[in-house]
Amino acid sequence: MIRTDALTKRFGRVTAVDAVALDVREGDVYGFLGANGSGKTTTVRMLLGLVLATSGDIEVLGEPMPGSARAVLPRVGALVEGPGTYPHLSGRANLALLDATGADGPRRTRTRRIDEALERVGLASVDGRPARAYSLGMRQRLGLAAALLRRPDLLVLDEPTNGLDPQGIHEIRTLLLELNREGTTVFLSSHLLAEIEQMCTRVGVLDGGRLVLQDQMDALRGPTGRTEVRTPDLEEARRLLATMPDLEVESTVDEHEGGRLLVRGAEPADLNARLVEAGVRVTLLSPERRHLEDVVLAATTSGTDRFGRAGASA
Structure with a gap:
């Protein structure tokens, strides 16, 4: 759906995007991560032909960009750097104008398509007030509704949950997953891990304009080799594990906090049997998996706070 080869953008002496090779496959929900200023938005704008690359190649929906923009863009819904609206018009009027000038759909179905788009983003009951009276979250929803008017094969979204409250973020997340299940490939740029x-x-x-990591989520969040155990009998479990002769005492319990033990050196099923046999109440026992933020921060040179996490730099 999206492929780039050595995609580069320079602004004078500054290299904003440096030899990026994206591989977004049909059916993906692709998360394009990077701290603010890492080059995400510049990359997205090049994909859509809004900014010309200094060098490198771009392919979207199997066609070269920006040369095939006329054929490609009607099949792409996009929200980049916030929604563009006419502030004196209502949300519905904004969508009607956009549909009349750009969306690829018959005029007789315009009202129905606008109603469907507003319904999907939670603006079905919006009144006729002008867009300038909308909250930031409402404007963001309206921009997403505009992207959905085309019923796109590919959605390219730059920070689509910007300005939304937790409930709104949940609703947009649910919507995007629904669209993906219906066949839309989603390319989502964000700094929210x-x-x-x-x-x-x-x-x-993306880190400093370079693509430092690209893989399946399942592969990135693979098992760590440790087993997570949760139990209300924490101290008893810890003492028991320390006495097991076939486990290395120094590496048996790696962390001890919040009712959780991380154990290395035992098969989960065997570990569970030993604990239960000794009378330890086990509420959870499963292989520990890596957290995405740990994987990302290990691959980048950015400070953790730039990704929305307090703490020291990676």
């Missing part, structure tokens, strides 16, 4: 981790099947990470 938690959102990407909950939604995406594939991830690319």
Whole structure:
């Protein structure tokens, strides 16, 4: 759906995007991660032909961009750097004008398509007030509704949950996953690790203009080799594990906090049997998996706070 080869953009002496090779496959929910200023938006704008690349190649929906923009863009819904609206018009009037000038659909179905788009983004009951009276979250929803007017094969979204409250973020996440199940490939640019981790099947990470990581989410969040055990009998479990002769005492319990033990050196089924036999109440026992933020921060040189997480730099 999206492929780039050595995609580069320079602004004078500054290299904003440096030899990026994206691989977004049909059916993906692709999370394009990076700290603010990492080059995400510049990359997205090049994909859509809004900014010309200094060098490199871009292919969207199997066609070269920007040369095939006329054929490609009617099949792409996009929201980049916030929604563009006419502030004196209502949300519905904005969508009607956009449909009349750009969306690829018959005029006789315009009202129905606008109603469907507003319904899907939670603006079905919006009144006739002008867009300038909308909250930031409402404007963001309206921009997403505009992207959906085309019933696109590919959605390209730059920070689509910007300005939304937690409930709104949940609703947009649910909507994007529904669209993906219906056949739409989603390319989602964000700096919010938690959102990407909950939604995406594939991830690319940009750091200082370079693509430093690109893989399936399942591969990135693979097992760590440790087993997570949760029990109300924490101290008893810890003492028991330390006495097991076939486990290395130094590496048996790696962390001890919040009712959780991380154990290395035992098969989960065997570990569970030993604990239960000794009378330890086990409420959860499963292989520990890596967190996306740990994988991302290990691959980048950015400070963790730039990704929305407090703490020291990676």
